[in-house]
Structure formats: C-alpha cells, structure tokens
Amino acid sequence: MIIDFHTHIFPDKLAGKVIPMLAERSGITPNSDGTFSDTCAKLAEWGFDGAVFLNIATAPRQQNTINNTAAEINNNKNYFAFGSVHPDAEDAVQELRRIKSMGIKGVKMHPEYQEFYLDEKRMLPIYEAAQDLGLIMIFHAGCDRGYPDICHAAPDKFLYIMKNFPRLKLVAAHFGGWSAWDMSDYFLIGKDIYLDTSMTVGYMDRERMKKMLLRHDPDKILLASDCPWGNPAEALDHIYRMDLPDDLTEKIIGKNALTLLCG
Numbered sequence: 319m320i321i322d323f324h325t326h327i328f329p330d331k332l333a334g335k336v337i338p339m340l341a342e343r344s345g346i347t348p349n350s351d352g353t354f355s356d357t358c359a360k361l362a363e364w365g366f367d368g369a370v371f372l373n374i375a376t377a378p379r380q381q382n383t384i385n386n387t388a389a390e391i392n393n394n395k396n397y398f399a400f401g402s403v404h405p406d407a408e409d410a411v412q413e414l415r416r417i418k419s420m421g422i423k424g425v426k427m428h429p430e431y432q433e434f435y436l437d438e439k440r441m442l443p444i445y446e447a448a449q450d451l452g453l454i455m456i457f458h459a460g461c462d463r464g465y466p467d468i469c470h471a472a473p474d475k476f477l478y479i480m481k482n483f484p485r486l487k488l489v490a491a492h493f494g495g496w497s498a499w500d501m502s503d504y505f506l507i508g509k510d511i512y513l514d515t516s517m518t519v520g521y522m523d524r525e526r527m528k529k530m531l532l533r534h535d536p537d538k539i540l541l542a543s544d545c546p547w548g549n550p551a552e553a554l555d556h557i558y559r560m561d562l563p564d565d566l567t568e569k570i571i572g573k574n575a576l577t578l579l580c581g
C-alpha cells in the first residue's frame with residue numbers, strides 16, 4: 319500500500335484559475351491540474367493506492383465550505399481529505415467537533431497563510447480540542463517559498479505543542495521544517511512527532527536525510543510530495559534510493575499513514 323500523505327486538490331471550478339496563479343507565484347510547474355480526478359489518475363499511474371488531501375482555510379468564513387467538501391471527497395476509498403479551521407474563527411473549536419462528526423481524520427494548519435505562531439496562547443483551545451477529539455493535526459513547518467522574510471513555524475516551536483499536548487496526533491510537514499534542516503535535526507529527530515517527507519526532493523541531500531530518518535521513530539515518518547508542487551513519483555523514488563531496510567521502507571511509504579489514519 320502506497321500513500322502520499324500531503325497533496326492538494328481544488329474544486330473543479332476553481333482549479334483552472336488557482337493552479338496557474340499559484341504556479342506563477344511559486345515558480346513551480348504543477349504536477350497535476352489540481353482537480354480530484356486528474357490527481358487520482360496521476361497518482362494511480364505513479365503506483366499510489368491513496369492520498370491525503372490537505373485544505374487550508376485562509377479566512378474564518380471558508381471553514382464551513384472547505385470542511386463540507388472534504389467530507390464528500392472522503393466517500394472515495396483510500397482518499398482522505400482533511401478539514402481546516404482558522405485561528406481567528408470564533409467557532410473554531412465547535413467546527414473541530416463538526417469535522418470529527420463528519421468522519422474527517424484531521425486538519426491542516428498553515429502558520430504563514432493563517433498568520434499565527436505555533437506557541438500563541440489563542441491556539442491552545444484549538445490544540446486541546448483536536449487532542450481530545452483524536453484528530454490529526456498537520457502543520458506546514460519551516461520556511462515557505464512564498465514568504466521568504468518570515469518564519470511562523472520554526473521547528474523548535476513544535477516542542478511547545480508536544481510538551482503541552484502529549485496525546486495530540488501531531489505531524490510536522492516538510493520533514494520538520496522546510497529549508498531549516500539543521501533545526502529540524504536538532505529539535506525534532508528522535509522525538510514523539512510525525513514528520514512528512516514533502517518538499518525534500520531537490521532541497522535536501524539524500525544521504526543527510528537518510529541519516530536523519532534512521533535516527534527517527536520508524537513508525538512516525540510519512541511519505542509525502544506536496545503534489546501538485548512536488549512530484550509523488552519522485553518523492554517515492556527518493557525513499558527507494560535510500561536503500562533503507564525493507565520493513566522501514568514499507569512503513570514510510572504507506573503502513574504508517576494507514577495506521578495513523580485508520581488505526
């Protein structure tokens with residue numbers, strides 16, 4: 319079973335506008351047209367059995383629609399659309415309960431797009447609710463190409479969440495901190511946190527990443543591409559080329575994801 323834990327899709331009527339705009343802004347050629355059907359077809363071609371689709375509410379008013387759409391996508395076997403809450407939404411905690419009741423497995427938080435620091439007091443009720451509800455919380459981690467001058471999600475900030483919410487199913491995307499690999503290595507490797515491997519191909523030396531992988535909890539590493547911004551086939555090949563022990567490879571490419579999502 320091969321699962322990509324970090325991908326993005328958009329509603330069909332938006333994808334045609336949003337993808338070219340984001341592509342131009344980031345300078346990245348997208349690997350899908352951003353629709354559900356094209357993304358699933360490409361993933362199947364690349365040998366994937368399923369994926370997690372991550373959504374981000376960039377304003378409080380978007381929560382409802384995003385989460386309703388995610389619930390619909392989840393009728394497709396092995397495809398898991400996550401929900402989203404906005405830190406400024408007065409009903410964020412209530413919305414987390416609704417997310418849970420709709421069978422959605424988790425939420426994506428983006429400290430740059432949603433303008434919050436991981437260790438802000440106003441975030442505590444949101445973390446607490448997610449922990450109590452057993453929802454997975456995945457965060458963009460490290461720098462973001464679109465925001466070169468600021469970093470709301472430095473790897474060390476995750477320690478604050480881990481210390482205060484030890485039962486929270488916490489995932490740091492981009493291997494703990496995009497382009498902040500030294501900090502990720504120092505603060506997060508070997509700790510009780512899931513790391514996804516998105517946006518490491520071409521950005522992180524394979525040998526270095528292998529050394530870090532081998533020092534982390536084998537049950538807490540998740541194959542991910544950030545499709546359409548990363549290529550899932552390349553993300554998978556990146557792991558295969560590390561020549562890791564077979565059981566570890568199996569865990570990284572799908573077993574850990576399935577256990578976290580369905581276990």
Ligand SMILES: [Zn+2]
Pocket residue numbers: 324325326372544
């Ligand atoms: Zn992403």
